[in-house]
Amino acid sequence: MTYGFDTLQIHAGARPDPATGARQTPIYQTTAYVFRDADHAAALFNLQEVGYIYSRLTNPTVAVLQERIATLEGGAGAVCCSSGHAAQIMALFPLMAPGRNIVVSTRLYGGSITQFSQTIKRFGWSATFVDFDDLDAVKAAIDDDTRAVFCESIANPGGYITDLDAIAKIADEAGLPLIVDNTSATPYLCRPIEHGATLVVHSMTKYLTGNGTVTGGVVVDSGNFDWSASDKFPSLSQPEPAYHGLKFHETFGPLAFTFHGIAIGLRDLGMTLNPQAAHYTLMGIETLSLRMERHTANALKVATWLENDPRVDYVTYAGLPSSPYADRVPRICPKGTGGLFTFALKAGYEACVKFVDSVEIFSHVANLGDTRSLVIHSASTTHRQLTEDQQKAAGAAPEVVRVSIGIEDPDDLIADLDQALAKACG
Structure with missing residues (x-):
């Protein structure tokens, strides 16, 4: 069977x-x-x-x-x-x-x-x-x-x-x-x-x-x-x-x-x-499918909001229709594109550092895939050992923040991002 x-x-x-x-x-x-x-x-x-x-x-x-x-x-x-x-x-x-x-x-x-x-x-x-x-x-x-x-x-x-x-x-x-x-x-x-x-x-x-x-x-x-x-x-x-x-x-x-x-x-x-x-x-693993469905749904909602925010330069989430990789989603990831993506702040490196210091629900940690929403500035942490060219090639440029969207209420996540962006970008 x-x-x-x-x-x-x-x-x-x-x-x-x-x-x-x-x-x-x-x-x-x-x-x-x-x-x-x-x-x-x-x-x-x-x-x-x-x-x-x-x-x-x-x-x-x-x-x-x-x-x-x-x-x-x-x-x-x-x-x-x-x-x-x-x-x-x-x-x-x-x-x-x-x-x-x-x-x-x-x-x-x-x-x-x-x-x-x-x-x-x-x-x-x-x-x-x-x-x-x-x-x-x-x-x-x-x-x-x-x-x-x-x-x-x-x-x-x-x-x-x-x-x-x-x-x-x-x-x-x-x-x-x-x-x-x-x-x-x-x-x-x-x-x-x-x-x-x-x-x-x-x-x-x-x-x-x-x-x-x-x-x-x-x-x-x-x-x-x-x-x-x-x-x-x-x-x-x-x-x-x-x-x-x-x-x-x-x-x-x-x-x-x-x-x-x-x-x-x-x-x-x-x-x-x-x-x-x-x-x-x-x-x-017993709850993997349930969590991944929620991670994916939350990530799409948050990424859509970020893409429309004037303080954000771009969002890399492949689940967005604007993504250059959107055409691969039905073939490679038909159930969705997960909870991980990055976004770039127009205000640059220092604003990214201020942003990760200002979040409240999001946890600033070197991990991903948790039920909790997580954030990190890769260029100053996980990708710090790389040259700037290597960082850019890896998708971790100095103005980029990585988020791992958890399974919390997505409206609460958006509100937290909004207040942190306000502090970081004026």
Whole structure:
């Protein structure tokens, strides 16, 4: 039987606890698990049997969360980890090697830009940044050492929508996996795998959990990529010395990337999600569709009001008819464009700083996707480490404010914005 999204967000991956009958997934707060006997232990360590060994690798609470998110994204499997940034490294780890590169969108979260432009250099990896609206430039950026293409479905901070179908076609023609950060959209608004994505990553800290309580990340594997079609991905296609020459793709097929993420990635990188964080995220996902509907409706109302305010230069919300990306909405995000966008103040940088100091309902924090409405001046915070040209390319210019619209009464949000604008802009 095929179930709808609202049913799956509550039930996927979970059953009543067999020991107690507990209906909510328990928090399995344990480090290790007792083996039935020596043969059972050996089979688990040889990857001949699926089970629980040690909570750095697998945990029953986390396992439910992994199955639920994989189901909602339409993937074959998923690996949860400690943060969204950890998920990005986990996604790249089986693909990359010294001297290899990734082609990435210029429209990314500022921390991702730093991770790709600076931090991954320490692994001997590199990134080529390209405007993903320029498809010829994306094609030209791919070379023999490229191992992945990376973008966001709805880009943070501006709410820009990537043409996933077009980018997936380019990646497929080059024999490369497309990795899509779906944090801002969530699988309720966008399912990148249906548009050709190989891997989907999330910062679960944001909309999936939805209440600003824990950090977490996840990598979802579509199960559709042929890792053995070329010699570009030896970690997945060639013998693995740590497992007596086992070949992950040959052995596990569509689940090769997922098993590698657990057996190698979590084992050696240790970016483990704790079970209590998994529990909070599971509870958050139960109301995901309800929250995303309200986030989207509120954001459209607030963005429309801001667009008509004379103190505002422009608004980037893709849900507005005036957006240059409006034509992509029915195809990429048919249920709406979420709660994240930016707007620019005609009065400039100093007015933005005064504005974020003047809001009352909105919280000035470095987060998004909360039930509460949030605001930040990206150029002086999340994107502060970038040059002004990089800030502008990422949609975080000095005169721009980012808002994450919550699920409060939208008229109250508009009133708060109005009084803060009055103080900031005179």
